[in-house]
Amino acid sequence: MTEMLKGTLEGIVLALLALGPAYGYEITARLRDQGFADIAEGTVYALLVRIEQRGLVDVEKVPSEKGPPRKVFTLNAQGREALDEFWSSWGFLADRLAHLKEGPRS
Amino acid sequence: MTEMLKGTLEGIVLALLALGPAYGYEITARLRDQGFADIAEGTVYALLVRIEQRGLVDVEKVPSEKGPPRKVFTLNAQGREALDEFWSSWGFLADRLAHLKEGPRS
């Protein structure tokens, strides 16, 4: 399972960010709500650093009433493009897998 | 895309083997037929070594009319169990992703 997430988790986070800006801790919480209960915080933050460095998100520091300032991530144009590519790849894979699961004609 | 295959490719190969015994070269060809055009031969052989070492397949050497002897892989009980687990994990992931793609209620 953990291996299956590779590459996919990034797409999932991009999809979450497409719904609106969010900060790391919040994204982790949303992932848990979505059923991904056992994804480590460290994993999410590392992923966010990656997509920031690749320029897929805009970042803004926002002070928090509780705890250290939040790093709010907003999906930008490049990020939306990456998300589209992700959905395309995912669609291909899901389609192939669906064929394999029942009746592999062709 | 190549990252998204991690973990998934193993399941795909197990699913192919569930259709009947096959050897490496044949599996590579089948993958290409299935649309996975750019999967390197070396990748498939390495994967087959892994699933053999984990005891998911039975192996038999069969002489070939053309070229060196073939290593024919047959999915065994443990392999079928692993395949079931794979479909279960895949089902979960595909379900979550489908929710995310359109209308993320919950």
Next chain:
DNA sequence: TACCACTAGATAGTAACACTGAGTACTGGA
């Protein structure tokens, strides 16, 4: 004969990614 294409498999080294585990920093309540 010499060479090439096809079949068939093995292997060493690399990059990407998620995980573990620990740490820093700030707030408010018991």
Next chain:
DNA sequence: TCCAGTACTCAGTGTTACTATCTAGTGGTA
């Protein structure tokens, strides 16, 4: 004072697919 919750960071690890190269056997062809 200590702990729980919020919020982020970082070093080190294991798995996996990729690239590139190599060995080996058969048959066809220049």
